[in-house]
Amino acid sequence: MNDIKPAVEVRAVSRTFGGRKGASVTALESVDLSVAPGEFVSLIGPSGCGKSTLLRLIADLDTPTSGELSVFGKPARQARVDQDYGIAFQQAGLLPWKTVTGNIELPLALHGAGRSERRARVSELLELIGLTDFAGHYPDQLSGGMQQRVAIARALAESPKLLLMDEPFGALDEMTRERMQNELVRICAETQAAVVFVTHSIPEAVFLSDRVVVMSPRPGRITDVIDVSLGGPAERDDSLREDEAFFRGVAKVREALHGVPVAGARGVDTR
């Protein structure tokens, strides 16, 4: 990997949640991961494999029990304070009392950007997500897919070089989901941001990613990393979904998830 200031560097990170009466849960056990600038990495695995926990650790919404974690060479906390990443969750999490514009400019407003600067950035982002006509609408007037696009625009507001996404399309229907994936490929190409993308959909991970990180639960750990890189953004359109290479990628990830040995795979989970 590119080891000059990777976007994300995770070294031997563990996270244990202490339960009551001494019962503790190991959500993550000695995880290593490096994400290069501009790289799209998906985290995939069954519930409880710690993929969301790992994302929350990178975002400094939680702190590791042990191990080291850096974002652009800084401690995660510093990266958060410096606004080095944008984040999107499964729920769009828009503020219901603010318009689309108000929601997108929220991080800018909170960090004291001037009015004209905010307007300019918002109109760029509205263009990017194709919702220019909805600038004055409120979240309850938008469909789920539109809300999620607004949430992505908000995450991109401060032009972060890293985008953290926790199942952002998880609540959308399949059609909307595929359209959003196409959009995301385009947006990532335009913004050049690295992405850490949590999902439990194999085709989604394969379609979007340069690399797919396969995780398994109890304790949460990385069992495999699969290179998919199905070409540049120009080639990644709906026709790719019917391409041989796409199916091969899907099969590889599925085999890794189900623990069937594949050539070159580390760690085998026999369940």
Next chain:
Amino acid sequence: MSRRTAPLGRLALGALGIAAVIAVWEGYKAVAPDTGVVVGGTTVLPRSSDIAMPHVWDMFSRLSDPVIGTIGDTMWQTVLDAGLFTLRIAAFGWIIGVVVGFALALVMQRFTIAEAAVLPWIVLSQTVPLIAIAPLVRRWGSQITIGGFEWQSEHSVAVIAAYLAFFPVAVGVLRGLKAPDATHVDLMHTYGIGWWRTLVSLRLPASVPFLLPALRLAAASAVIGTVVAEVSIGLRGGVGRLIIEYAQSASSDPAKPWAPIFAAIAVGLVAAAFVGLLGLALKPYRRSEIPA
């Protein structure tokens, strides 16, 4: 929220409600015997004589007569003055109650330990009967003199009104401040802003849907608290005192006691209307995220 009645229709429905109450009152009066219905020595239906249940029109016409005899202030002027007096104290009590309730909710939201320590006492405070604390408040108050300020009975009444009014605010606002979901709170955390700015940009706006019913309840409590405290403390000038005073002439002038009751209702309506206006001003914050 899905079915909205037009403002005019709502007004008509309100008028219909009042008409129904009058119709039931007068209907019962017309049908029931004057002595009520007594079964085996127990009165199961009230007496409907003009003394027990004066005609609705008598109650209203009584408002335009003088309070006593044939000269002097008319009844409606007197109860209007009393109503305004009570409204002023209730408003004062409401403001104190809202400020105190809000402050308690903020402290409880900020410090989990404060919630555990304070909330049971807040709930407990409402089980103490008003008539028990009224004399206490007056006695404590009478010992307060700060500079030129001297504690008056009406201050005691306002404090008692506040004592009732703070409760729904404290509980409602606390719920409201906790209303934002985890995603919103996480988001604010990623923006690296502290508790105070999270409060202003997230928790306060999110609490509005819980705040408005709390304020309405507090307004009703403040009015009731004021009227009851006026009676317990013996403060002259308000509706509470008039209710007691006029009740004594119930047999000779049966429509008279109803006048201050109408005044109390009017005070309650004004208070409710004021909170309604607040709700209108805060309308943008009452949206939900769920698609309509």
